[in-house]
């Protein structure tokens with residue numbers, strides 16, 4: 001299902017947090033939102049999953065304006081992994097994942113056998129099956145993040161919006177979660193801070209700068225040394241990934257000089273000792 005963002009503007013106290021953002025995601029496309037802290041990424045995403053009403057513009061899911069839909073109708077199409085979705089109640093992991101089915105249930109209607117299978121599959125894919133009976137509040141940050149991802153997956157969304165899904169995840173789980181996004185089917189709009197992960201995952205990237213799209217396009221077109229210097233204010237080296245060709249952003253810490261090329265020592269240990 002396609003996702004359309006037209007002229008999205010969020011203004012708070014006269015300050016434009018997002019300004020005239022326009023973007024169309026084709027069905028199944030994965031688009032990454034990247035940009036410096038405070039550039040408006042989460043604010044734009046919040047308008048898509050309706051935690052925030054924009055000051056201007058329209059968000060369309062499958063051609064329908066979300067502002068004209070009930071929240072339940074939206075939740076049947078759009079699932080969100082948000083920064084703020086943390087529970088105050090110590091539900092079990094099983095219960096939290098099952099909450100993903102809420103938009104499809106009425107009252108206390110129990111899960112069907114197919115829905116229980118769906119939950120089990122999502123828990124297996126996110127490597128949390130062994131945590132099923134644990135209270136959510138007792139989990140580590142990465143474990144809890146994976147529970148929230150499983151909950152979004154069992155919603156079987158046609159559009160998935162994810163705000164920093166790799167937050168707290170170790171490299172194995174980062175790769176597993178983003179790899180699953182690539183093979184899973186829903187249209188995805190995902191905020192990522194790690195530009196290399198964004199390049200590996202996304203069909204296109206949108207670079208936000210002060211609420212505006214500074215660049216939009218395939219990662220190899222967008223992630224240039226010049227653009228990263230302009231938008232993020234850092235000097236980096238961009239090289240193609242040796243296997244995939246995706247752009248990889250390399251950096252050095254301030255004050256660290258490039259390594260001197262070492263002069264090969266032609267003497268053998270035997271020669272040295274003689």
Ligand SMILES: Nc1ncnc2c1ncn2[C@@H]1O[C@H](COP(=O)(O)OP(=O)(O)OP(=O)(O)O)[C@@H](O)[C@H]1O
Nearest residue numbers: 012013017035036037038039040041042043044208
């Ligand atoms: N309700 C609000 N009232 C005033 N300012 C806000 C509000 N919500 C967000 N902002 C400001 O809007 C700007 C954009 O915030 P947003 O969270 O969208 O940035 P972001 O690009 O997601 O940043 P980060 O990379 O740090 O997560 C920030 O300067 C933030 O302080």
